[in-house]
Amino acid sequence: MGILDNLIGLIRTEPIKESSWIDYIKYNIVWFIRKAKIYSYRNRKNPWVLGSIFSLILASYVVIPTITNKNADTQIKRSKRPDKYTTGFINTGNDCFANSTIQSLVPLYELNKYFEEMLMFKIPEIAIKYPMPLHLSMMNLLNRLQSTIHSPETLSVWDFLHLLENIHLGKISRSQHDAHELFAIILETLEDEYNRFFSFMSKLTDDEKKELGKIPHFPFSSAMETKLQCFSCKGISKPVKIPTMTLELMVPQTQSSTTLMDIIERERNEVIEDYSCFVCITKFIVFNTDKLKLINDEQREFIQILKESLMSGELRINDDLRENDTYKSILFNNETLLGQLKKSTVVRKNTFIETPEIIPIHLSRSMYSDTQSWKNACNVSISEILEFPTTLSSSSHVKYRLKSVIRHQGSHSSGHYECYRRKPQYLKINEDEYVNDIPEIGKSKSITKGKKLGSVLNKPFWRISDAKISEVSTDYILNDGKAVYMLFYERLYS
Numbered sequence: 001m002g003i004l005d006n007l008i009g010l011i012r013t014e015p016i017k018e019s020s021w022i023d024y025i026k027y028n029i030v031w032f033i034r035k036a037k038i039y040s041y042r043n044r045k046n047p048w049v050l051g052s053i054f055s056l057i058l059a060s061y062v063v064i065p066t067i068t069n070k071n072a073d074t075q076i077k078r079s080k081r082p083d084k085y086t087t088g089f090i091n092t093g094n095d096c097f098a099n100s101t102i103q104s105l106v107p108l109y110e111l112n113k114y115f116e117e118m119l120m121f122k123i124p125e126i127a128i129k130y131p132m133p134l135h136l137s138m139m140n141l142l143n144r145l146q147s148t149i150h151s152p153e154t155l156s157v158w159d160f161l162h163l164l165e166n167i168h169l170g171k172i173s174r175s176q177h178d179a180h181e182l183f184a185i186i187l188e189t190l191e192d193e194y195n196r197f198f199s200f201m202s203k204l205t206d207d208e209k210k211e212l213g214k215i216p217h218f219p220f221s222s223a224m225e226t227k228l229q230c231f232s233c234k235g236i237s238k239p240v241k242i243p244t245m246t247l248e249l250m251v252p253q254t255q256s257s258t259t260l261m262d263i264i265e266r267e268r269n270e271v272i273e274d275y276s277c278f279v280c281i282t283k284f285i286v287f288n289t290d291k292l293k294l295i296n297d298e299q300r301e302f303i304q305i306l307k308e309s310l311m312s313g314e315l316r317i318n319d320d321l322r323e324n325d326t327y328k329s330i331l332f333n334n335e336t337l338l339g340q341l342k343k344s345t346v347v348r349k350n351t352f353i354e355t356p357e358i359i360p361i362h363l364s365r366s367m368y369s370d371t372q373s374w375k376n377a378c379n380v381s382i383s384e385i386l387e388f389p390t391t392l393s394s395s396s397h398v399k400y401r402l403k404s405v406i407r408h409q410g411s412h413s414s415g416h417y418e419c420y421r422r423k424p425q426y427l428k429i430n431e432d433e434y435v436n437d438i439p440e441i442g443k444s445k446s447i448t449k450g451k452k453l454g455s456v457l458n459k460p461f462w463r464i465s466d467a468k469i470s471e472v473s474t475d476y477i478l479n480d481g482k483a484v485y486m487l488f489y490e491r492l493y494s
């Protein structure tokens with residue numbers, strides 16, 4: 001119990017505003033320990049696991065900085081500027097994929113705002129049975145990575161990764177080390193925690209829901225709508241709604257260079273040849289009814305239904321009517337006639353119908369043959385601002401701005417990941433006193449007027465290669481098209 005008492009005492013020093021969070025974190029600690037027992041029971045040969053869970057709990061909640069100053073024993077580098085350094089990670093092996101993935105999440109304003117809103121949320125008692133360990137650990141990690149520092153500092157990403165392993169009762173493959181896979185696991189785990197946590201909502205009455213206040217919105221969730229349109233008849237398909245969290249884009253394999261906008265455009269308007277458009281077929285059938293061999297009243301009735309459906313404009317190019325047995329029997333009796341009908345070309349349009357706050361983009365650069373795989377080194381020119389139409393018909397656009405990039409250098413099977421991370425805008429309010437515009441988790445602040453820092457305007461990004469931090473311009477990143485692998489864009493409101 002000593003450890004728990006100790007932890008609970010430490011929790012109070014965390015910047016938590018809602019007292020319900022104290023009970024909630026206590027619950028999470030108990031959950032951790034139970035999970036750790038199950039995990040260590042299953043891994044009896046690995047008794048270290050339980051110990052690592054305790055050190056993990058400590059690592060996740062202890063506010064005492066475990067950040068080490070790398071240059072403590074040599075000459076200490078110090079900068080008066082707040083934007084010269086940011087905290088990097090200590091490389092303990094092949095974890096640059098993890099370092100870069102976490103770093104890429106740090107400058108996401110909307111993610112920080114989400115965590116901030118979560119901490120403001122008054123957790124009802126009914127919800128204190130749905131743990132969110134990854135949320136808590138991530139809040140803690142981002143909080144530390146965002147702190148303004150004046151000399152180089154590092155911390156280890158493995159506390160976070162061990163937690164992720166324990167949540168899934170398994171190991172994160174250390175041989176795989178792919179930044180995109182890790183990001184996908186983090187995102188899925190966060191979303192799963194979010195959905196489970198808020199599942200209590202369905203048990204509440206409308207009045208009880210009103211009392212809860214604003215429910216934080218998961219910033220990655222969005223939905224795309226996929227619709228097919230026929231070039232010949234202009235008919236459209238029934239739209240399909242697809243929940244989306246990451247834009248998965250295939251880098252063209254036959255070009256040596258392209259632009260991100262081109263890839264997105266191609267994905268958004270994908271042309272498909274040889275499509276059996278049901279509207280075109282129906283038109284043909286309706287115009288050639290006299291030539292059709294119809295063998296019973298059912299078939300004649302069906303043709304009438306087709307006609308009405310076509311006239312009303314309700315017929316879709318992939319209408320369910322084409323699955324109807326009567327329709328199939330008409331086709332069977334008239335194969336020769338209908339065989340004369342040409343196939344259509346259609347375009348598949350993918351559009352956001354719910355726009356996300358953050359768009360992660362994964363550029364798939366893997367190429368495979370029967371025996372080997374290699375990396376597609378196509379030069380993809382990226383842009384700082386992306387625009388997306390929100391619906392097929394309307395001309396309204398939403399804008400997104402580049403916040404971070406994960407770059408990969410090397411071959412398909414080995415290589416090095418680095419992160420370009422946008423600096424916050426620092427405002428100088430006094431001599432040697434700065435504030436920045438990132439909503440730091442748990443530290444509410446009002447943005448004051450001040451002089452913008454010139455070095456942020458000239459070099460708005462950090463290039464973070466594990467513990468090594470340098471400062472780069474936007475153009476530098478936009479010209480790094482052979483290495484860009486994952487991109488994080490964030491909604492611009494203006």
Ligand SMILES: *[C@@H]1O[C@H](CO)[C@@H](O)[C@H](O)[C@H]1NC(C)=O
Pocket residue numbers: 088089090091092093094095096097099154155156157465466467
């Ligand atoms: C991740 O960062 C930590 C801390 O800087 C570092 O020790 C580790 O080597 C990094 N991983 C890789 C693969 O560079």
Ligand SMILES: *[C@@H]1O[C@H](CO)[C@@H](O)[C@H](O)[C@H]1NC(C)=O
Pocket residue numbers: 301302305324325326327
């Ligand atoms: C096919 O269409 C006919 C006429 O509309 C309808 O009566 C019948 O139930 C449909 N069959 C199926 C399997 O949907």
Ligand SMILES: *[C@@H]1O[C@H](CO)[C@@H](O)[C@H](O)[C@H]1NC(C)=O
Pocket residue numbers: 257379380381478479480481482
């Ligand atoms: C990639 O394309 C950009 C923009 O066209 C160019 O500036 C850059 O030099 C290219 N990179 C390489 C390695 O060819």
Ligand SMILES: CC(=O)N[C@H]1CO[C@H](CO)[C@@H](O)[C@@H]1O
Pocket residue numbers: 291292293332333334335336337
């Ligand atoms: C099986 C088949 O094609 N049957 C008939 C469909 O309609 C045409 C034109 O009326 C006939 O020639 C086919 O025999």
